[in-house]
Amino acid sequence: MNDSLLRPLSDRPLAQGWRRAAIATLAAFAAAIPLACMAPAAHAERADKDKPLNIEADNMTYDDLKQQTIFTGHVVATKGTILIKADKLVVTQDPQGYQYATGTVAPGTPDANLAYFRQKREGIDEYVDGTAERIDYDGKQDLTTLTTRATVRRLQGLSTVMDTVHGSVITYDGQNDFYTAKSGSDVAGPGNPKGRVRATLSPRNGGAQPLAGASATLVPSTTLKGAPQQ
Numbered sequence: 001m002n003d004s005l006l007r008p009l010s011d012r013p014l015a016q017g018w019r020r021a022a023i024a025t026l027a028a029f030a031a032a033i034p035l036a037c038m039a040p041a042a043h044a045e046r047a048d049k050d051k052p053l054n055i056e057a058d059n060m061t062y063d064d065l066k067q068q069t070i071f072t073g074h075v076v077a078t079k080g081t082i083l084i085k086a087d088k089l090v091v092t093q094d095p096q097g098y099q100y101a102t103g104t105v106a107p108g109t110p111d112a113n114l115a116y117f118r119q120k121r122e123g124i125d126e127y128v129d130g131t132a133e134r135i136d137y138d139g140k141q142d143l144t145t146l147t148t149r150a151t152v153r154r155l156q157g158l159s160t161v162m163d164t165v166h167g168s169v170i171t172y173d174g175q176n177d178f179y180t181a182k183s184g185s186d187v188a189g190p191g192n193p194k195g196r197v198r199a200t201l202s203p204r205n206g207g208a209q210p211l212a213g214a215s216a217t218l219v220p221s222t223t224l225k226g227a228p229q230q
Contacts, residue, residue, distance in 0.1 A: 048080030048119065049139055053099050055089065068092050077101060081120035081127075084135060098140035105133055107148075117144055119174065126162075127155045128172055142174035148186050152179065167197040 058073025068090055071077075075089040079099070086103030093099050103115040111131070118129035130153065132146035146152060150170040154163040168184020181197040188195035 048082050049098075049142060051080035053077060053079045053091065053101070055091070057089070066092075075103065077103070079139075081118075082137070083118040084116065084137065086115040086135065094140070096140070098138075100139060101137045103135045103137075107133060109133065111149070114149065117146065119144070119172075125157055127158060128174075129153055129155060130170065130172070132170070144172045144174070146170045146172075148184075150181075150187075152181075162202045163200065165197070165199045168195060 055071050055075065055077045057071035057075040059071070061070045061072075062068070063070065069092075071089045071091070072087065075084075075086045077084040077086075077089055077091075084101060084103050087105045087109075088103070090102045091099065103117075105113060105115050114131040114133060115135045116129070116131050117135045117137070118127055120127050130144075130146045130151055132150040133148035134146070136145040136147070138144070147169050150167055152165045152170045152172060153161050156162055165179060165181050166187060167181035168186050169182040171180045173179075181199070183194065183196045185195050187198075192198065
């Protein structure tokens, strides 16, 4: 009889090859988990792209040559559940009727006064919101790009923060349920000298619960695996 047939299955070359392939596959999957955790579980509100764009501002200028409408001064724009606030908003529309908006504030504006974006997620009581010096909304692709000192958050309701992502450039793809974030010098600081992307992600079971109640009293066990201790 061939000695190889007497060896344990795990010692055979073919089994070892399968095992190495399985380990490599698991390792690749584990590396992808952090990125998958950042992806939203539901689409952005589908009806938003078909809603009219309403804008309030201190001033408005229409540039016929560039086919642009420029709003300045405490700009507030809404389109369905989408909300954009900025010091300046430039709006264009393509021949197919899709609308594009770029909201900006002056460089170095305090964090509390950065341009702001919010959009409801479809079918659930959750929102995605964010701040940055520049926010670009692409109505055709349902894509929002936040540039320079960008922060994006996932909210339950309008107040409970579940996930937070900080980076130099963050994109929120409402069509494909996906975030991407890039590092940059504009988010560098004493605790982050290289300006790396930083994220805080809550577990999808609703997050950690606060500690409550009295501390448990520890009592030595009198058994070990069902057998009395000697």
